[in-house]
Amino acid sequence: MFAALRQPLARASAVKPLARAFSAYTPAQNAVAPTTPKLEFLLTETRGRVGLVTLHRPKALNALCNGLFIELNQVLKDFDDNQDIGAIVITGSERAFAAGADIKEMKDRNFIENYRENFLGDWTKLTQIRKPVIAAVNGFALGGGCELAMMCDIIYAGDKAVFGQPEIKLGILPGAGGTQRLVKAVGKSKAMEMCLTGSVNLTAEEAARAGLVSKVFSPDQVVDEAVKTAEQIANLSQPIVQMIKDAINQSFEIPLSSGLTFERRLFHAAFASKDQKEGMGAFAEKRKANFTHN
Numbered sequence: 001m002f003a004a005l006r007q008p009l010a011r012a013s014a015v016k017p018l019a020r021a022f023s024a025y026t027p028a029q030n031a032v033a034p035t036t037p038k039l040e041f042l043l044t045e046t047r048g049r050v051g052l053v054t055l056h057r058p059k060a061l062n063a064l065c066n067g068l069f070i071e072l073n074q075v076l077k078d079f080d081d082n083q084d085i086g087a088i089v090i091t092g093s094e095r096a097f098a099a100g101a102d103i104k105e106m107k108d109r110n111f112i113e114n115y116r117e118n119f120l121g122d123w124t125k126l127t128q129i130r131k132p133v134i135a136a137v138n139g140f141a142l143g144g145g146c147e148l149a150m151m152c153d154i155i156y157a158g159d160k161a162v163f164g165q166p167e168i169k170l171g172i173l174p175g176a177g178g179t180q181r182l183v184k185a186v187g188k189s190k191a192m193e194m195c196l197t198g199s200v201n202l203t204a205e206e207a208a209r210a211g212l213v214s215k216v217f218s219p220d221q222v223v224d225e226a227v228k229t230a231e232q233i234a235n236l237s238q239p240i241v242q243m244i245k246d247a248i249n250q251s252f253e254i255p256l257s258s259g260l261t262f263e264r265r266l267f268h269a270a271f272a273s274k275d276q277k278e279g280m281g282a283f284a285e286k287r288k289a290n291f292t293h294n
Ligand SMILES: CCCCCCC/C=C/C(=O)SCCNC(=O)CCNC(=O)[C@H](O)C(C)(C)COP(=O)(O)OP(=O)(O)OC[C@H]1O[C@@H](n2cnc3c(N)ncnc32)[C@H](O)[C@@H]1OP(=O)(O)O
Pocket: 059, 060, 061, 063, 064, 099, 100, 101, 102, 103, 104, 105, 120, 123, 124, 140, 142, 143, 144, 145, 147, 148, 166, 167, 170, 174, 175, 176
């Protein structure tokens, strides 16, 4: 029943070199799995049923370069494929979640290269991850950094976080959701002001008031709080968690009537799961539900 609802993860040809580079790579099971080949731009660990990825390019404020995305895509896919992981947290440093795409790496690119290579096409694979992903944002989340956070399902922020789309000041425009997801998160006027000036940023509190961020914490708490929420989600019924993620994401893509039909079908399907029997049975028997993700 559930197999029929599963959509295969798209495999992009551009990740093939990456697959070769990571042929010895086995999914992280515990803090920094010993078999993991050295990652240059990331740190990974697991905490309970949560996969934690830390962007780690401190000298460049976690500027997003191609090598970083090669590693990120692989690590995320491994967490997504690992049945012992139920949710993922992505974070950066206290100074920067990510200060945008790497301007120095990008500056000499030309149109033909961008078009031929479908530049950025492989940088958005995060949106294909089926498990919930929480961004734990401290410091700068600018340009591609803000867009990366917006590709996640939930954003928690430290109270010094800054969200912005400064691309216009570089003579470009946002290329991975800044003109699309941001509008849906903060409304047209604020998104226009941010993208058109490149100088109007949102503080964490403003981002929370606008709905871009769901909770604000002190900087040292944000990762732990994100992991706590991720662990809570990871221990709920995984097929149902994924259905909810699918259904909410559909609300961005399709008209309301179609979205409601999609939701109703998933609701019907939920009753084919053992977890539905367990969840409702546990309520009736006044005990804690023990979900088996079936
Ligand atoms: C998820 C998919 C992503 C798709 C991306 C789609 C297209 C996206 C385009 C962009 O994101 S364009 C970049 C947008 N971001 C910016 O314009 C911010 C640039 N950075 C700054 O304005 C400042 O660094 C700062 C964030 C305001 C911090 O200033 P501060 O004075 O505190 O530090 P710096 O000395 O400037 O920086 C330290 C160090 O880091 C390097 N660096 C910072 N940001 C970038 C970057 N985006 N690209 C490359 N390098 C960056 C900076 O050059 C410094 O390095 P050194 O000069 O010391 O070697």
